[in-house]
Amino acid sequence: MITKRIIPCLDVRNGRVVKGVNFLGLSDVSSPISLAKYYSDSGADELVFYDITASFEERALFTDILCEVARTIFIPLTVGGGINTLDDFDRVLKCGADKVSVNSGALRNPSLIYEAARRYGDQCVVLSVDAKRVDGSFRVFAKGGREDTGLDAIEWIKNGVASGAGEIVLNSIDTDGVKQGFDLEMLDAVCSAVNVPVIASGGAGRKEDFVTLFNSIPKVDAGLAASIFHFGEVEIKDLKQTLRSNGINVRV
Amino acid sequence: MTAIVDYGVGNLFSLASSFGYIGEQAKLTSDAEEIRASDRIILPGVGAFADAAKKLEESGLAAVVCSEARAGKPLLGICLGMQMLFERSCEYGEHKGLGLIKGSVKPMRDVIPAELKIPQIGWNALKFHGEKSPLFKYINEGDFVYFVHSYYGADCEDSLIATAEYGADITAAVASGNVYGTQFHPEKSGEVGLSILRAFCEIGGRE
Numbered sequence: 001m002i003t004k005r006i007i008p009c010l011d012v013r014n015g016r017v018v019k020g021v022n023f024l025g026l027s028d029v030s031s032p033i034s035l036a037k038y039y040s041d042s043g044a045d046e047l048v049f050y051d052i053t054a055s056f057e058e059r060a061l062f063t064d065i066l067c068e069v070a071r072t073i074f075i076p077l078t079v080g081g082g083i084n085t086l087d088d089f090d091r092v093l094k095c096g097a098d099k100v101s102v103n104s105g106a107l108r109n110p111s112l113i114y115e116a117a118r119r120y121g122d123q124c125v126v127l128s129v130d131a132k133r134v135d136g137s138f139r140v141f142a143k144g145g146r147e148d149t150g151l152d153a154i155e156w157i158k159n160g161v162a163s164g165a166g167e168i169v170l171n172s173i174d175t176d177g178v179k180q181g182f183d184l185e186m187l188d189a190v191c192s193a194v195n196v197p198v199i200a201s202g203g204a205g206r207k208e209d210f211v212t213l214f215n216s217i218p219k220v221d222a223g224l225a226a227s228i229f230h231f232g233e234v235e236i237k238d239l240k241q242t243l244r245s246n247g248i249n250v251r252v
Numbered sequence: 253m254t255a256i257v258d259y260g261v262g263n264l265f266s267l268a269s270s271f272g273y274i275g276e277q278a279k280l281t282s283d284a285e286e287i288r289a290s291d292r293i294i295l296p297g298v299g300a301f302a303d304a305a306k307k308l309e310e311s312g313l314a315a316v317v318c319s320e321a322r323a324g325k326p327l328l329g330i331c332l333g334m335q336m337l338f339e340r341s342c343e344y345g346e347h348k349g350l351g352l353i354k355g356s357v358k359p360m361r362d363v364i365p366a367e368l369k370i371p372q373i374g375w376n377a378l379k380f381h382g383e384k385s386p387l388f389k390y391i392n393e394g395d396f397v398y399f400v401h402s403y404y405g406a407d408c409e410d411s412l413i414a415t416a417e418y419g420a421d422i423t424a425a426v427a428s429g430n431v432y433g434t435q436f437h438p439e440k441s442g443e444v445g446l447s448i449l450r451a452f453c454e455i456g457g458r459e
Binding site for chain 2: 002040070074075094097098121122195196197222
């Protein structure tokens with residue numbers, strides 16, 4: 001049977017890996033290439049690279065780094081950040097990305113999902129959603145979690161899947177950076193609404209949070225985290241052993 | 253030299269890089285002469301069967317790949333490239349394949365429980381069938397490889413060399429003489445995948 005996936009996320013700016021707490025106060029951690037290699041060797045099932053850049057020059061640096069990663073690491077790579085057009089898909093796919101994650105680009109232009117899925121296949125298009133509770137419902141936020149779009153997250157995700165998104169990354173702003181566990185309530189709502197893989201993001205603080213995630217919501221396919229892996233608070237090898245001893249099917 | 257057939261579908265960067273990484277010479281090519289001059293052939297592929305089969309046919313490379321394979325040159329089809337080795341596919345209508353492997357390509361939906369997601373995306377364990385294939389020389393049963401697919405190779409009979417369990421035993425790899433195919437992506441399956449490519453490069457062609 002297919003395994004549950006553990007996915008470290010590398011936010012890249014200026015050629016370096018950064019990680020925000022509640023998206024603010026970025027701090028430099030390490031080199032994307034050495035970190036990617038380290039993760040791959042320790043059993044990461046996939047890597048996500050988020051390009052947090054502002055300028056054209058930085059973007060070129062990002063694609064150079066991506067090519068370098070894809071030349072040395074042979075597990076699936078997902079790229080997100082600054083993906084607004086089909087040309088952006090093309091740019092990162094040519095550098096060895098397997099999947100491309102859209103967030104703000106899809107909010108600005110929802111037909112991007114459909115067009116990209118038609119050209120590259122559903123399996124290539126990941127819809128990443130930053131969501132937060134507002135007045136008793138889950139709301140989609142834009143601009144790295146700063147702006148309430150007014151969209152209902154469940155409806156947005158359903159529409160995204162209907163347009164061809166092959167996977168969902170659900171990042172709960174409410175639990176992100178807090179390290180008290182994933183947002184099980186929000187994940188459950190999303191998993192009940194769609195039948196494509198759902199990747200949980202935001203809130204992991206320790207190994208047990210992943211055990212709780214996969215045991216409470218069997219439909220969740222993967223857990224994604226950044227800082228707990230970067231700072232060695234959770235070792236992926238160790239995490240997978242813990243998952244396995246709790247009866248969760250993982251690749252070890 | 254390994255010829256990676258470039259017929260305009262999919263992203264071959266990782267595949268080409270993986271050969272570089274294991275120290276094997278490989279070249280992306282759409283040139284018939286280069287394919288004929290190669291020691292072995294990789295047939296990649298992603299996307300829809302009909303579209304890819306049409307591109308391969310129109311490029312004139314389908315005939316080259318078939319004649320080289322029939323003459324004994326090792327050939328490895330990957331993902332949709334594997335599916336194209338079959339006699340036919342039922343993906344959106346019926347389409348003719350290269351006919352190098354017995355069987356046909358069918359939707360997984362028909363054979364797996366409704367609650368399982370399609371496509372199958374992720375890592376799954378290999379179960380070997382029949383005598384251990386030379387392709388698996390450096391790996392073990394139970395090793396994990398990476399899959400992304402919605403259709404599978406059905407009725408492959410003796411050509412079946414590995415399956416992976418996804419609600420049913422789904423064809424993971426096939427072989428018939430010098431012709432091999434993997435549904436999974438060896439270039440995305442970490443060390444296990446690289447070991448499969450290494451083993452393929454050691455398989456002898458025509459003597």
